[in-house]
Amino acid sequence: MKYTYKIKPESLKFLTAISSSEYSGPTLGMGSLIASVFDASLGVVYVGEKANEFHGSSVNLTRKNLDNWNIIHPGLETLKWALKELKAYFPENVALGGIQFNADHVYKENGRVRVLLPEEKGCRVELILREGELVDQLRKEIQLEGYDLAIIGGSQNKRHLAHSIIQYLPSSILVLQKFKPRKKYKLLLLVDDSDATEKSVAWGALIAEKLGWPVHILTVSKTKRFGKGYQGAADMAKTYFDSMNIEIEQSFITGDPVSTFVDFAGDNHMIIMGASTLNPIKQLLFGSKPIKTLARTDVPILIVR
Amino acid sequence: MHISADMIFWVQQKRWLLIAFALGAVLYHFVPGPSGLSAEGYHILIIILMTLILILKEPVPLPAIALQLIFWQVIIGGSTPNEVGSYFMNDAVFFIMGSLMLAVAIVSQGLDKRMALGIIRITGNKTWRIVAGFTVISAILSSFVGPHMVTAMLLPVALTLIRFTPKSAKSTSGLTAALLFSIAYGATIGSIGTPSGGGRNVIMMNYWAEFGSGSLSYLQWMKMVYPMVLIEIPITIFIILKTFPPEMQVLDTAVRRLSVEVAHAGKTSVREIMTVILFALILLSWMTFSEDYGLGSIALIGIFIYMALGLVSWKDLNSSVNWGVILLFGATISIGVQMKNTGGAAWLADLSVGFLQGVIPNIDTLRAVVSVALSGVMSNLLSSSATVAVVGPVVLNLGGDPILLGLASVIASAFGYFTAVAAPACTIIYSSGLVKAPDFLRAGWKMAIMSVVALMLVAFLWWPVLH
Incomplete structure (x- = not known):
């Protein structure tokens, strides 16, 4: 398997979904961190x-x-908090640091409210307010702005949401379940013959390099025989990490893939896996590896599309 | 055929639309109507079933639900377009339209700052007195002008008090809930007090006239229902303070800072004086001329004068009123009338009575229970006005005294304390993000029990004296 995918920094656009200053701190923090790792612009949507x-x-x-009493929409209040947090996360972003939040400077467009950041040229941050059902609104935002990655917090209702999030959001997805900002995670990179494996490897390698997280590459087959596709993908992943001088551990395990991923991940890994290539009807009826894994695991998971 | 994730997403988002229409098609084509119900009546009930599913699950916007109500009546309901149109606009719809526009005209004048000052002067800085003050003012004002206008004016006052409280939001959750619920529940219990207190009251008055069930004047309505509002006010204050005990007994700093804030409003302007005088005239006209001219027409005269005097612009009215909701009320009332005309309402009434006859042998009690239970339950799922529009024709076909049963139904439709969807005041405080859905349940069940007891007291002890 020949490696062809190339990350194009500065062209990537990431989106972080937040719900409140009380619960969204870790999500916003990790969103900022990942955006800086990839040198991506960051949209924050409430x-x-x-x-x-x-x-x-x-x-x-x-x-x-x-408005006449200068009491702003709770969503704008949360975005105001987010801007303050972002300034702390990106101290080197001078354009961002100079921005003052002004609730009067908002623009209603395309079924959303965008906060106009007066010096936004160069700050690479967007603040967006949307109202409605979560998956529907995130999907609209991703389609409108062409985001590459959506970063969302874990939800108590995740079994119900897992299916919708993975099947319907048209971007890569990072779900930060029980995410602890100060914890040093290990990366568990799941490698198989799916189309998204190349991209998963590249993204995983960049995260590992920038954050210094140890990497474990895992290939799971239902049968004892690992086909050419699986073997080729695993070799390609190893070669890629070697080329970046990143040490890895690598395992080949026979068993049920989802159970193996979940057991292996335990509570100290962040899983990276490719999106399913199953057709949408099959995914709807029978689920897919990413859907089942997200529903069963409690660790952060990045599904690369 | 290639099926994309987009197509599946659309189906998933619109599944309740597909389910509603598929169910309607199966019932229409393959399931014969029950005996004792005309074919037209059966078809109208199918349309109502589809509409209820659409309103509850909202797979399409509300105006679209209104449109399907209109075209289904023509296509399968056996009505002509002109028939549907003739029931579509009536005094109740005029009133709902006028009431929403009056709210825009009055709220935009900034009178709320003066109201805040007035409330604080009366209540002082003790928390329980402020909660009581909000409840009393909300209930009394809402009984005349509707809960939406009162809540729109008082919510900023409450939020400003909360903002000026020198403690974090987390440590004042009881205070926040107490202040917000005093406005929402105060406005909700008050909204039954007079016909102009809510769209649903006028919808029922319209049904009485349409179905030849008799009528009540503005003052007669007040005589019958206002005692219930007065009974409910102190108990509501008690329930709120017990359910959401405020963390602070005195709001000294907050009240002082609020006084300074509202003092910036300056002297009373001519516009403000004209706004108040004009509204007082509208209120007086409702009390004295509504039997001749209708509540809706008087509200529209008021709006005309507000616009003629330059107190409100069409641009403001146009951007602030949700015309789709007015469309929906028109459509809902038209189907309500068709339900009665085709015998669908009578059949549903007989079915409800027959279903419960074994449990409640006394027919008068049974009718009252059906009327209150149907309205009370439905209003927590739909909105109170939509509930009366749909349930009204059924209640008026239960037999017994249509005025008393209609009143009981309207009053019970205001018992939407459990969710944020039933009453506009509840939706408004919920939209502040400071109260959560479980808060409505915590206080709602106590409010519901209290309201049912108050209704029984009024219905069994007061109404026989008057009626």
């Missing part, structure tokens, strides 16, 4: 609940009146 449409007029009227 997705709030949409008010019941029956009372839409009343809610709109109240919000207009709240």
